[in-house]
Structures are given as C-alpha cells and as structure tokens.
Amino acid sequence: MHDVRIEADDPPAWAGDRPVVLIVDDTPDNLAFLSDTLQAHGYAVLVALSGEAALKCLARVTPDVVLLDALMPEMDGFETCSRMKQDARHEHLPVIFMTALTESEHVVRGFRxxxxxxxxxxxxxxxxxxxxxxHVLRSRAQSYAQAALSLDARAALIVDDAGTIRWRSPHAARQIVAYGGERGESADDGELPGNTAEQTRLPAPLRSWFVDWLAQGGPADAMHEFTVGNVRRSATATPAPKLGEWIVMLTEADDTAHCNALAARFSLTAREAEVLLWVSRGKTNRDIGDILGMAPRTVNKHLEHLFRKLNVETRATAAALAVKVLVDRT
Structure with a gap:
C-alpha cells in the first residue's frame, strides 16, 4: 500500500478539497487495493479494519462516502451502518455496501x-x-442545500480558508457593508460553491479576525465584537459541510432601537429603558453604572421604578420580559 495512505485516526486537514471516502473492511489486502484505486482517482482515503474502528473514526471525521464491507467478524456491516445512522451527523451520510451476497434479502437489509x-x-x-x-456529488449538493435553507433567514456566510465568500444569505449581504464590504461585490445572493459568479473575500476587519481565528485552531467560543455608534456587531465561525470551508454568522444589535422598543412597550423613560436593556444582557448594577456613567445606587433607583412599571419583583423576570420584546421585534 502506498505510504500516503491515510489511517483512520489521522486528522482531516490532509484532505484539502478532495472528497473523503472511509473504507471499512476486515481484509488488509482489500483495503490496500481499494485505497490505491480511490487515491489514483483523486479521493482522500480513511481506512478501518472493523465496524468498531469505523465508528471511532466517524466520531472525529465525517467523510463524504462510506464504503462498507457487509460481512465482518464481531460487528458486521449491517450493524455498523445501523449504529452509524443513530448519530444525527451521519443521518444523510451515503453508505455503499460491499458484499459477495446478491440474494435479495441481503440487499434489502442493507437498504433498511x-x-x-x-x-x-x-x-x-x-x-x-x-x-x-x-454519491459524493449528491451528498455535497444536499449538504449545501440543507445549510443554505437553515441559514437563509440569518446573516450567514460560507467562506473558504482564504476568507473567500462562497455563499451568503441576503441578511449577510446587507450587514457586510458595515464591515467595509459592498453589497454587490460578492457572489449573487444564494450562490453555492462551484458556481461561476464573481466572488470576493471578507471585508478587511472580518478577514483579519477570521485569519487569526483559524491560526488559533478555530476555537468554538471565539467571537469578534466591535461597536459602531449605537450598533454592536459580532461574528462567529463554525465548520461548514465541506472540509476547508466555514460558516460565518454575523449579528448586530442597535442599542438605540432596542431602548426605543422597550420604552414604547413598557412606558419607560429613556434612562429606564437603557437600564432594562443592560439588565436583559445580564449586567450587574455596578456594570450598568460603569456603562451608563451613573452610580450603582442610581441604577438601583431606576430598577425600583422599572419593577413597578413592569409589575415584577425580580430582575430575572424583568430581563425575561425585555428579551421577549426584543426577540419579537427581530
């Protein structure tokens, strides 16, 4: 077998843009033949000698396709596939069975x-x-379609490692203007990877953050935040369906608009609305005082008025009412 063969416990960075195939077979000679064949056709290959090894591999890496031997000792291919499909991440993962059995009951069992x-x-x-x-083409198209449908109503982008925008939702197209981008400079709204429409990179502030985020290993809890006037903006990133691509989520919060909404809903003064807004964001009286430039005892006085107007007794209940108003208006 070639030295470039990929073992099942290796990290996925090696794959690049190549489709990834996981081969599961208890016969090393079969693995060698299939691995060499698929690599020669441009695929990246993961191998596993048992169903248990395959499941351990899938806990870390999601391939494009699984090529699965039906008859293996201990855990056969049918049980392996059944357990694989219990994980929501692999519900739509294409599994191709390899078998010498052509009897209809075995074929039907594989599909079941x-x-x-x-x-x-x-x-x-x-x-x-x-x-x-x-199946790779069908799987990737389905993955992107599902991602696009779930993200279309949000400010979301799909970008590659270089920060090139491969797809964006209409909401994201509007928001990236605030980061220095132009609404018409990237692919048309809804374009998916592989289309020929002109594409562009993330605006400079987002690109700088994104490159730093990747350099740090893509920490799940990383968020980029900055404020322009009364609008607070943030960005987060998570892996996209395709290796080497990422989903970037943009959010914005207009503090003035939020305060106006709270004031109108609960008949509050402008200052009371500001205090309630920051209470809804989990800030303490001291934090609110620092943010709004007032003493904590003054914050507490505003809270007393707020509680009476909202007919509540605790800041948790007041925060919940405020959050509901702000969520309903988005």
Whole structure:
C-alpha cells in the first residue's frame, strides 16, 4: 500500500478539497487495493479494519462516502451502518455496501439499515469509482442545500480558508457593508460553491479576525465584537459541510432601537429603558453604572421604578420580559 495512505485516526486537514471516502473492511489486502484505486482517482482515503474502528473514526471525521464491507467478524456491516445512522451527523451520510451476497434479502437489509447503494465482490474499480463519484456529488449538493435553507433567514456566510465568500444569505449581504464590504461585490445572493459568479473575500476587519481565528485552531467560543455608534456587531465561525470551508454568522444589535422598543412597550423613560436593556444582557448594577456613567445606587433607583412599571419583583423576570420584546421585534 502506498505510504500516503491515510489511517483512520489521522486528522482531516490532509484532505484539502478532495472528497473523503472511509473504507471499512476486515481484509488488509482489500483495503490496500481499494485505497490505491480511490487515491489514483483523486479521493482522500480513511481506512478501518472493523465496524468498531469505523465508528471511532466517524466520531472525529465525517467523510463524504462510506464504503462498507457487509460481512465482518464481531460487528458486521449491517450493524455498523445501523449504529452509524443513530448519530444525527451521519443521518444523510451515503453508505455503499460491499458484499459477495446478491440474494435479495441481503440487499434489502442493507437498504433498511440506511445504505444507499451496493457493489458486489470482487469489486470492479471503474464501477465503484463511478458509484462513489455520483454519491459524493449528491451528498455535497444536499449538504449545501440543507445549510443554505437553515441559514437563509440569518446573516450567514460560507467562506473558504482564504476568507473567500462562497455563499451568503441576503441578511449577510446587507450587514457586510458595515464591515467595509459592498453589497454587490460578492457572489449573487444564494450562490453555492462551484458556481461561476464573481466572488470576493471578507471585508478587511472580518478577514483579519477570521485569519487569526483559524491560526488559533478555530476555537468554538471565539467571537469578534466591535461597536459602531449605537450598533454592536459580532461574528462567529463554525465548520461548514465541506472540509476547508466555514460558516460565518454575523449579528448586530442597535442599542438605540432596542431602548426605543422597550420604552414604547413598557412606558419607560429613556434612562429606564437603557437600564432594562443592560439588565436583559445580564449586567450587574455596578456594570450598568460603569456603562451608563451613573452610580450603582442610581441604577438601583431606576430598577425600583422599572419593577413597578413592569409589575415584577425580580430582575430575572424583568430581563425575561425585555428579551421577549426584543426577540419579537427581530
């Protein structure tokens, strides 16, 4: 087997833009043949010698396709597939069974546990590559369609490692203007990777943060925040369906608009609305005093008035009422 063969416990960074195939087979010779064949056709390969090893691999890496031997000792391919599909992350992961069994009950069993296709042994290289290629295209299209549908109503971008925008929602198209971007300079709203529409990189402030975020290993809790006037903006990033791409979420909060909404809803003074806004964000009296430039005892006085107007007794209840108003207006 070639030295570049990828073991199942290696990190996924090696894959680049290549589709990733996980091969599960208890026979090393079969693994060697299939691994060499798929690598020669441009695939990145993960291998596992058992169903248990495959599940451990899938806990860390999600491939594009799984090529799964049906008959293995201890945990066979049918049980492996069934357990694989119990994980929501792998619900739509294409599984192609490899089997010497052509009886209809075995074929049906493979489909019942979540398989999408099968090939018979001995495997014919051109056939298996053709089937894998078709399922990779279908899987990636479905993943992006699902991501786009779930993100379309939010300010979301899909970008690659260089910060090139591959897709953006209409809300994101409007918000990136505030970061120095122009609404019309990237791909048309809703464009997906692979389309030929002109694309662009993230605006400079977001790109600088994103590059630093990647350099730090992509920490899940990292958030970029800054304030322009009364508007607070933030950005976060998480992995996208395709390796090497990322979902960047943008949020903005207009403090003046929020205060006006709270004042109108509860008949508050401007100062009371400001205090309530910061209470809804979990700030203490001392924090609110520092933010608004007043003594903590003055904050407390405003809170007493707030509680009477809202007909509540605790700041937690007041915060909950404020959050509901602000969520309803978005």
């Amino acid at each position: 546990v979540g398989g999408i296709d099968y090939v018979t042994k001995p495997v014919r290289p051109e056939e298996v590559c053709a089937r894998i290629g078709a």
